[in-house]
Amino acid sequence: MTQARSAQPSAWNIANLMTVVRVALVPVFAWLLLREGGTSTTMRVAAFLVFGIAALTDKADGELARRRGLITDFGKIADPLADKALIGTALVGLSILGELPWWVTGIVLVRELGITLLRFWVIRYGVIAASPGGKAKTLLQTIAIGFYLLPLEGFLRLLSEITMGVAVVLTVVTGIDYVVRAVRLRRGRGKEA
Template identity: 45%
Template sequence: MEETRTSRSAPRPPSGDHPAEPSPFNLANAFTFLRVLLVPVIGWLLATSAADASGATPAARWWAFGIFTFAAATDTIDGEVARRLVGVTRWGQLADPLADKLLIIGALAILAALGELPWWAVGVIVAREAAVTWLRARLVRDRGVVMPASSWGKVKTVTQVAAVTLYLYPGIPDPVREAALVIAVVATVGSGLEYAVRIQRRSRAEVGGEGRGGG
């Protein structure tokens, strides 16, 4: 998701030509937008399943699990479509990680509202994602740079998706779910700190390069 791929970076033209950026209205960005649209659908299905007093696992719960799994998979799909078919857009580079965050945080918040997981975990993840989004926005605004992904970011995304999936899948023992959530929170905090350190190192390198160049 946010960092499951380094970025939707297009191949650099072999010559000095700079082809026009593809239109943002394309199939890859449609998949990105679809992830956001599916969040309230998942919420409605979970609320419906929670209100079912029959005792059996409601079909709505299985639908919520299936739709979340599909939505998470579209992160890989839209990246492949962008790179291989329709081309990369700046809108897609910025919207893709935001859609990932909304999907995961939305699902976690819905589960917390239903009393299935603690709010503190949601708060930690929201704080990390808000901080990284702010740092990323500053990089784009000040330098026009999208920071490439790291292994920490990929681990964070995988653990978050795994935790949500285990909470959505009916019948998973609580200790397993709770352990997955703790791992996701630790990976989330660690990836946020690693992202901040990389930005700081890059800033120092740029300052050092300017100093040497100015001599």
């Protein structure tokens, strides 16, 4: 009697293709954002559209992979790296243009690098799932960056600054929460799924 083995999905699937497309859009986005010193409204709107498309692929690829059983080791690694590349490029680009303080970019990048290193530190003990706060952080960062990419003034510019401020607070709070959960997992006191 033979046991049926569950077939692992191929790394060559639509969800992973969307992740690869997101990675490929990062340099296009950076070029559009920084072109003409960031002063061209047309280029800024184009950068906003490319950023938006890339951000939508982030949401779509994960849902598609879960719904169709297309979760692969490649996707587990490439998807968060693609997200970090997109968000990091946007923050650095906006800071280069003088539109976002470098300390904001630094806080977000240090947190993301730290969380990536923590994941490697606890990987043999388990995986820490994204928390609702972490998902809210990502959503707010994406919305705030979208606002910053557009040539907004007045109240809308203030709204972008407030949104980014809340995103930075969530970045710090969820980073601390992740460290606490990682330490508990490593010590064996907490089981995360």
